[in-house]
Amino acid sequence: MFNKKWIIGLALVILAASVLAACSSGNGSNGGNQGTEPKASKGAQNEGEKENEKPVNLIWYTIGTPPNDLKKVNDELNAYILPKINATVEMRMLDWGDYSQKMQVTIASGEPYDIAFTSSWANDYFANAKKGAFYELDALLQEKGQGILQALNPAFLEGTKVNGHHYGLPTNKELPQQRVFRFNKTMLDKNGLDISGVRTIQDLAPILKAFQEKEPTIPPIPAKIAEFLPYDLPINDLPFIGMPLDTTDYKLINVWETPEAMRYLETMHEYYKAGYLPKDVATQTDAGDYFKTGKWLLDVADAQPYADNLWSSDAGYEVVSVPMHDPIAFNWSVAGAMQAINAKSKHPDKAMEFLNLLYTDPYVINLIDYGIENVHYTKTGDQSKDSIPDSGYGFPAFTVGNLMLTYLNTGDPADKWEKFKAFNDSATNSPLLGFQVDTTNITTELANLKNAKEATYNSLFSGTLDPKENLPKVNQKLKDNGLDKVMQEVQRQIDEWRANQK
Amino acid sequence: MKPGRPGKSYDIHRLPPVWNALLHLFAGGFAFVCIFPFVFVVILSFTDENALLMYGYRIVPEQWSTQAYTYLFKTGDQLFRSYGVTILITVIGTLLSVCMTTLYAYALSRSNFKYRKFFTFFAFFTMLFGGGLVPTYIVVAQMLQLKDTLWALILPMAMNAFHIIVLRTFLQTMVPNPIIESGKIDGASEFRILFRLVVPISLPGIATIALFCTLSYWNDWFNALLYIDSGHLVPLQSLLMRIEQSMQFIISNSALLNSGQSREMLQSLPQETTRMAMVVLATGPIVFAYPFFQRYFIQGLTIGAVKD
Numbered sequence: 126m127f128n129k130k131w132i133i134g135l136a137l138v139i140l141a142a143s144v145l146a147a148c149s150s151g152n153g154s155n156g157g158n159q160g161t162e163p164k165a166s167k168g169a170q171n172e173g174e175k176e177n178e179k180p181v182n183l184i185w186y187t188i189g190t191p192p193n194d195l196k197k198v199n200d201e202l203n204a205y206i207l208p209k210i211n212a213t214v215e216m217r218m219l220d221w222g223d224y225s226q227k228m229q230v231t232i233a234s235g236e237p238y239d240i241a242f243t244s245s246w247a248n249d250y251f252a253n254a255k256k257g258a259f260y261e262l263d264a265l266l267q268e269k270g271q272g273i274l275q276a277l278n279p280a281f282l283e284g285t286k287v288n289g290h291h292y293g294l295p296t297n298k299e300l301p302q303q304r305v306f307r308f309n310k311t312m313l314d315k316n317g318l319d320i321s322g323v324r325t326i327q328d329l330a331p332i333l334k335a336f337q338e339k340e341p342t343i344p345p346i347p348a349k350i351a352e353f354l355p356y357d358l359p360i361n362d363l364p365f366i367g368m369p370l371d372t373t374d375y376k377l378i379n380v381w382e383t384p385e386a387m388r389y390l391e392t393m394h395e396y397y398k399a400g401y402l403p404k405d406v407a408t409q410t411d412a413g414d415y416f417k418t419g420k421w422l423l424d425v426a427d428a429q430p431y432a433d434n435l436w437s438s439d440a441g442y443e444v445v446s447v448p449m450h451d452p453i454a455f456n457w458s459v460a461g462a463m464q465a466i467n468a469k470s471k472h473p474d475k476a477m478e479f480l481n482l483l484y485t486d487p488y489v490i491n492l493i494d495y496g497i498e499n500v501h502y503t504k505t506g507d508q509s510k511d512s513i514p515d516s517g518y519g520f521p522a523f524t525v526g527n528l529m530l531t532y533l534n535t536g537d538p539a540d541k542w543e544k545f546k547a548f549n550d551s552a553t554n555s556p557l558l559g560f561q562v563d564t565t566n567i568t569t570e571l572a573n574l575k576n577a578k579e580a581t582y583n584s585l586f587s588g589t590l591d592p593k594e595n596l597p598k599v600n601q602k603l604k605d606n607g608l609d610k611v612m613q614e615v616q617r618q619i620d621e622w623r624a625n626q627k
Numbered sequence: 628m629k630p631g632r633p634g635k636s637y638d639i640h641r642l643p644p645v646w647n648a649l650l651h652l653f654a655g656g657f658a659f660v661c662i663f664p665f666v667f668v669v670i671l672s673f674t675d676e677n678a679l680l681m682y683g684y685r686i687v688p689e690q691w692s693t694q695a696y697t698y699l700f701k702t703g704d705q706l707f708r709s710y711g712v713t714i715l716i717t718v719i720g721t722l723l724s725v726c727m728t729t730l731y732a733y734a735l736s737r738s739n740f741k742y743r744k745f746f747t748f749f750a751f752f753t754m755l756f757g758g759g760l761v762p763t764y765i766v767v768a769q770m771l772q773l774k775d776t777l778w779a780l781i782l783p784m785a786m787n788a789f790h791i792i793v794l795r796t797f798l799q800t801m802v803p804n805p806i807i808e809s810g811k812i813d814g815a816s817e818f819r820i821l822f823r824l825v826v827p828i829s830l831p832g833i834a835t836i837a838l839f840c841t842l843s844y845w846n847d848w849f850n851a852l853l854y855i856d857s858g859h860l861v862p863l864q865s866l867l868m869r870i871e872q873s874m875q876f877i878i879s880n881s882a883l884l885n886s887g888q889s890r891e892m893l894q895s896l897p898q899e900t901t902r903m904a905m906v907v908l909a910t911g912p913i914v915f916a917y918p919f920f921q922r923y924f925i926q927g928l929t930i931g932a933v934k935d
Binding site: 190219222234414 | 680
């Protein structure tokens with residue numbers, strides 16, 4: 126009996142193995158051809174067009190949830206660009222949460238690829254550029270990337286320099302950061318509240334008070350709101366090492382020791398005590414559910430031109446905002462989304478030609494961002510489109526190319542992209558734009574400081590803890606964990622950087 | 628034995644009623660704590676999405692709904708593909724893994740095998756020292772060219788040193804040497820001894836290993852994260868992990884939250900009740916693996932087989 130069973134079992138294994146082997150050998154040979162070397166037969170197909178040059182296949186890793194129709198759009202794209210630049214592209218999209226880790230392995234193992242998405246928040250641009258993972262683009266940009274140079278605001282390229290060289294091409298989108306208070310207009314109108322004249326967190330007090338009297342069951346501020354203090358932060362994770370935005374002497378200070386920070390935190394604490402925020406706000410991990418229910422009055426967001434329209438159409442009710450400050454270009458906002466070329470790429474010139482198309486050719490960028498016309502979207506005007514719901518294609522447009530060449534949604538104001546340009550031009554540069562910290566000498570201290578910060582950051586900045594009592598303690602703890610050493614080191618690098626600039 | 632009280636027979640196998648009740652209560656409570664989260668997930672998956680947003684998690688929801696499941700069955704191409712991939716790698720992986728582990732462990736368990744010490748150490752060494760992530764990746768993806776194939780999900784987990792050691796120890800202690808010798812006396816070949824004598828009496832050990840393998844193949848997501856790019860080969864747990872990690876990612880990058888960028892990310896994620904329904908569908912089938920392996924645990928007893 127067992128004998129029979131075992132024979133069947135073994136037979137199954139062997140059968141399955143042989144079936145799989147057949148599959149995998151097919152895939153394996155594909156895998157072999159996925160390298161940067163062009164396939165021989167492909168070359169043969171196109172010999173008629175260019176006899177001396179074989180077309181190149183570029184591998185392009187980019188971020189986003191892979192849509193079902195990626196392959197279709199990819200084929201369409203290749204059909205269009207092959208005669209233009211004699212190259213094809215293989216789009217490989219990796220999901221948001223996977224991207225950083227997967228790219229880390231890909232880069233470390235020397236796996237062939239040509240173009241990859243990089244930014245200040247995923248697949249860290251500055252770290253990779255310093256490590257030499259990306260191709261230095263200075264000469265290539267001049268040679269093959271004239272379209273890119275024309276399309277981009279110079280601050281984009283200035284802010285993403287590493288050690289004085291370019292390693293990545295930012296998406297042409299909103300360049301500066303402008304933090305705004307965002308209000309639920311339905312709630313404002315219903316309770317007759319006036320938001321004109323609001324600019325700072327303190328200005329909100331009368332509005333919040335009036336709201337609470339009329340709607341006692343709804344906490345007006347539904348989640349922790351991001352703070353804005355007028356400092357430039359050279360290290361993203363450590364929001365207490367800062368330089369005043371209007372600095373003249375370029376000296377770093379501990380932001381959390383300034384009266385502004387104290388005042389901000391005290392106001393937040395007052396609001397928390399008054400019940401304007403939910404009791405568990407410090408530990409909340411809500412990703413914006415209140416937006417769907419409409420039970421909120423105010424939160425904080427980063428704006429771009431016509432952002433109110435965007436938010437309103439998302440929410441299904443009207444949302445309005447007031448800015449807290451004028452737009453400012455920070456390092457991290459400039460490096461919000463970029464594409465870089467692999468340092469080991471065999472065809473950096475072709476990769477650059479392709480990237481150049483993304484900034485200059487409306488057909489290419491609209492194809493990548495919105496899919497195929499009449500399959501994934503329909504045109505409703507010269508410059509506008511409606512996407513077809515559940516069409517099987519979606520792409521995060523902000524991650525690539527020239528956003529200003531893309532079609533508008535039918536409801537968008539026609540001057541949206543002009544407004545973007547004006548918004549970008551209106552930005553003041555932050556004092557440290559273009560400066561990158563070299564963290565090699567202070568890694569231990571940075572990790573310690575980060576841990577010290579994480580312990581209390583959320584409870585302090587959500588107003589849960591009393592800053593009078595706790596902020597000095599936190600500052601002492603930061604000092605104990607090597608804050609002074611880090612500040613000295615960063616200050617030294619800043620001085621050096623400034624000396625080099627003159 | 629005398630009855631303790633007249634009219635009531637006293638059973639020495641029984642605990643005093645108070646203790647009995649207390650222990651039952653304790654065990655029952657513990658079991659409830661274990662099973663409750665899962666029951667809660669099932670309830671949530673049957674909750675109406677709007678009710679969930681308005682009133683939060685409720686044990687008895689304001690409104691029941693099968694929305695999440697109808698949505699999944701309508702649009703869940705990916706989900707069912709992933710189901711297929713997971714079942715395929717679990718079945719093939721388990722069979723392959725059990726086969727290889729048993730053969731290796733059996734050889735190590737035989738005291739007359741000459742290179743026993745070396746091969747034990749050979750397996751044991753990998754428990755202490757691993758190659759690290761990047762070298763492993765290079766071997767699998769570049770040397771073996773397994774990237775984007777099902778083998779990348781099966782082979783890296785096919786041999787597990789821990790399983791080998793466990794099974795070797797089991798075979799050494801549970802299979803008496805005289806049984807093997809008796810086979811030899813009757814003229815059986817080595818293979819016949821293995822399949823007719825050793826395997827039947829060591830089924831409990833093999834079934835344990837098989838259960839371990841099934842679970843680890845079913846729950847594996849990390850190999851898929853590393854080696855699988857194309858959507859049609861993503862296994863179920865990896866699909867869930869992707870959603871989970873994308874959520875985490877958006878929450879932890881609160882600087883991006885509420886800007887135009889996180890909008891697009893949030894829109895690409897399934898809704899809360901849908902995620903719960905996916906968890907139910909992903910965990911459901913593996914529950915049946917336990918009773919399947921259960922029956923082997925009582926077979927193959929060797930008591931009385933050998934008289935020393």
